[in-house]
Amino acid sequence: xxxxxxxxxxxxxxxxxxxxxxxxxxxxxxxGKTTLTEKLLLFGGAIHVAGAxxxxxxxxxxxxxxxxxxxxxxxxxxTSVMGFEYKGHKINILDTPGHQDFAEDTFRTLTACDSxxxxxxxxKGVEAQTRKLMQVCRMRKTPVIVFINKMDRSGxxxxxxxxxxxxELQISVNPLSWPINMGPEFKGVYNIYQKNLxxxxxxxxxxxxxxxxxxxxxxxxxxxxxxxAEILREELDLVSGVYPELNIQEYLDAKIxxxxxxxxxxxxxxxxLLDAFIQIAPSPLPCxxxxxxxxxxxxxxxxxxxxxxxxxxxxxxxxxxxxxxVSGVFRRNTAYLHVRNGxxxxxxxxxxxxxxKKSIIEEAYPGDIVGLHDTGNFKIGDTLTEGExxxxxxxxxxxxxxxxxxxxxxxxxxxxxxxxxxxxxxxxVAQLFTSEFNGRKVIGTVGALQFEVIEYRLLHEYxxxxxxxxxxxxxxxWIKSNDDEQLKEFKKAKYQYIAKDKHxxxxxxxxxxxxxxxxxxxxxxxxxxxxxxx
Numbered sequence: 001x002x003x004x005x006x007x008x009x010x011x012x013x014x015x016x017x018x019x020x021x022x023x024x025x026x027x028x029x030x031x032g033k034t035t036l037t038e039k040l041l042l043f044g045g046a047i048h049v050a051g052a053x054x055x056x057x058x059x060x061x062x063x064x065x066x067x068x069x070x071x072x073x074x075x076x077x078x079t080s081v082m083g084f085e086y087k088g089h090k091i092n093i094l095d096t097p098g099h100q101d102f103a104e105d106t107f108r109t110l111t112a113c114d115s116x117x118x119x120x121x122x123x124k125g126v127e128a129q130t131r132k133l134m135q136v137c138r139m140r141k142t143p144v145i146v147f148i149n150k151m152d153r154s155g156x157x158x159x160x161x162x163x164x165x166x167x168e169l170q171i172s173v174n175p176l177s178w179p180i181n182m183g184p185e186f187k188g189v190y191n192i193y194q195k196n197l198x199x200x201x202x203x204x205x206x207x208x209x210x211x212x213x214x215x216x217x218x219x220x221x222x223x224x225x226x227x228x229a230e231i232l233r234e235e236l237d238l239v240s241g242v243y244p245e246l247n248i249q250e251y252l253d254a255k256i257x258x259x260x261x262x263x264x265x266x267x268x269x270x271x272x273l274l275d276a277f278i279q280i281a282p283s284p285l286p287c288x289x290x291x292x293x294x295x296x297x298x299x300x301x302x303x304x305x306x307x308x309x310x311x312x313x314x315x316x317x318x319x320x321x322x323x324x325x326v327s328g329v330f331r332r333n334t335a336y337l338h339v340r341n342g343x344x345x346x347x348x349x350x351x352x353x354x355x356x357k358k359s360i361i362e363e364a365y366p367g368d369i370v371g372l373h374d375t376g377n378f379k380i381g382d383t384l385t386e387g388e389x390x391x392x393x394x395x396x397x398x399x400x401x402x403x404x405x406x407x408x409x410x411x412x413x414x415x416x417x418x419x420x421x422x423x424x425x426x427x428x429v430a431q432l433f434t435s436e437f438n439g440r441k442v443i444g445t446v447g448a449l450q451f452e453v454i455e456y457r458l459l460h461e462y463x464x465x466x467x468x469x470x471x472x473x474x475x476x477x478w479i480k481s482n483d484d485e486q487l488k489e490f491k492k493a494k495y496q497y498i499a500k501d502k503h504x505x506x507x508x509x510x511x512x513x514x515x516x517x518x519x520x521x522x523x524x525x526x527x528x529x530x531x532x533x534x
Contacts, residue, residue: 013329013365017296018283020367022092022324024110027119028127032149036119036264037095041084043274081307081322081369083352089278092369105307105428107398108380110136112306112324114367115143115281117273118169118257119264122148122155122182126168134169141254143282146173147273152202152263154183159238162259172256174246175239177272179261180228187225189261190216190232191272192239193246199224200268248280284367287326289383289390294327296366301328301336304392305382308374310423310461319423320351320371321378328386330364339383339391347372379503380428397532400431400444403473403509404451409465420462424454425502433476433499433507436491442499442509444476474512478505478532483525490523501532 027033080095094113096106110116116137120126137144148161156164162173176193179186188199196210211224216236221229250256258276262269284296287304294302307322323330330336335344351371352361364370372378383392408417421441425432430450433442445451451468458464478501481487491498491506497515499507508528510516520528 013299014297016090016365017367019089020092020283020365021089021115021278021281022094022113022284022367022369023115023117023277023281024094024096024106024113025117025119026096026106026110026130026133028121028124028129030124031119031121031127031130032264033119034095036117036147036149036270037080037082037093039264039267039270040091040093040274041082042267043086043271081371083369086274087278090365090368091278092367094369106133107136108306108428110140110142111392112322112369113142114283114285115145115277117277118144118146120146120148120161120165122150122161122261123153125156125161125164131168134171138170138254143252143254144171144257145251145273145277145281146257146259147264147269148259148261149264151179151182151189151261151269152186152200152266158182158235158261165257165259169257171254172250173259174243174251174256175259175261176246176276177260177262177269178232178236178239180225180232186263187228189269189272190236192236193258193276194272197221197224198268198272200263200266202266246280251280252282284326287392289392291390294390294392296327298327300386300388301330302326302383302385302388302390303330303370304384305378305380308378308380308427310427319374319376321374321382323370323372323384325364325366325368325370326392327366330368330370332360332362336384337387337389338377339385339389340379341377345377345384349373376423376426379426397428397431398446399476399530400446401475402445402448402451403442403471403476405469405471406441406443407467407469409467413462413464416462417458417464417466420458420464422502424457429457430454431476432502433509435496435509436498436500437496442471442473472511474510475516475530477508477510477516478529479508480506480527480529481523481525486523486525490519490526494519505532 025033025037081092082095083090083092085091094109096109118130118134120130134144146165158179162175165171165173177189177191180188180190186200188197190197191210196212198210216233221232225232246258247256251258258280260269260273260276262273264270286296287294303323303325305321305323308319309322310319330350332350333346333348335346338345349360350364352359352364352368361370381392383390406421408414421432424430430443430445433444435442443451443454455466458466479487479490494508497509497511499509501507508519510519516528
């Protein structure tokens, strides 16, 4: 009887895993990524109003943009975590920042994704930021789907875009829907995957009914799209000749990217994307740790922290650690091992998110994202388990490229500034280095806009004022050596360029590329690392 019950429970657990989908949305900032997120949430019943996002001319802001500075600037500066149910599937969306200055947050977020949707502007095609993010997907072999957005505007020819995607993103493509014209002449899309037609009505966000068309030779097609029917037939013949029928395994192996066309702002083409996504996208995937590969079907719980965010609710000064569940079942009020500090911790109010709206949950399954209230115990990359000491890989901090001294502009608020800097650095907003030479604190970032975000958040979330002082540095790199004598000699010779990071590790702040090259040449027994994961 006990074995029978265990088998039933196991079947239920595996069914829960199979119905989970966790994906990230990435793109260049202007491609309409967050608009697509809004429409996907609309289909899941997560929000009940539709509206434009990411425009200073439009007052409505994105559900996923919950920080005031995001609303003011019309950009995403932090990853948002949202979940909803759709046709029996639990879908978790990670809406990443599109701006290149916040690429590091996006890189870390991709470690928590089982698949990715890339949004591309029909007029601009593949842009630099998208290429960089695709490199990360390719490195991790993450399956990707491409959504070509803004078809109601004039842009590049569909075939030219497909060629550009293959060349620029270095991945084969397979269109699963096909546009009928574009811009003012845009009439809709034919869903190759489902064999139906969706007609576009300008200036409406009403979800259009689909028309079944298994046989495109049917003369009724002319009744719907007129003279474009023959052009559609010819183009689809060409598509079927150039692009073979989708091989789902090749998609799961990240060798081919299905492509959809639509207009997220007009809520068009989004349903076709979502319906195909839940059919072909992977359920939770295995994760690599230093020790071994963790399978999602394992009974014992494990998960890792991929994001920390302070002051999601400024009224309560709360700090949330976002944990991706990798295996087993996470349960409320159960003690789990915090591997890094070796202590058991319990969580009385784990939460699931729809942007800043959250609800307490009793349990979560592999693929889910859970928010845990944190009093400062977590840092990015930390592991939680039922007792096994494992360490998840692939969640690094990157070597910053811009540096400034941070100074207190209000002596009465020194404690607030120290707390604010400490918590924001834990989030991974930027990196903090303390100079061994003069004890001054140096903030390192990937992009210039991060300094503005830090200053804004310090003032509005911690009532602390800061001022910046420029420092001319080329690169920060972590240093390590098995030769203690050479490490000691190097630190003595470069004393004024040595600093400690937030975790007490040695960092070399090179003021030029030449200086870094000479250091590497003169001290061959030293290791110079450009990510913190070593």
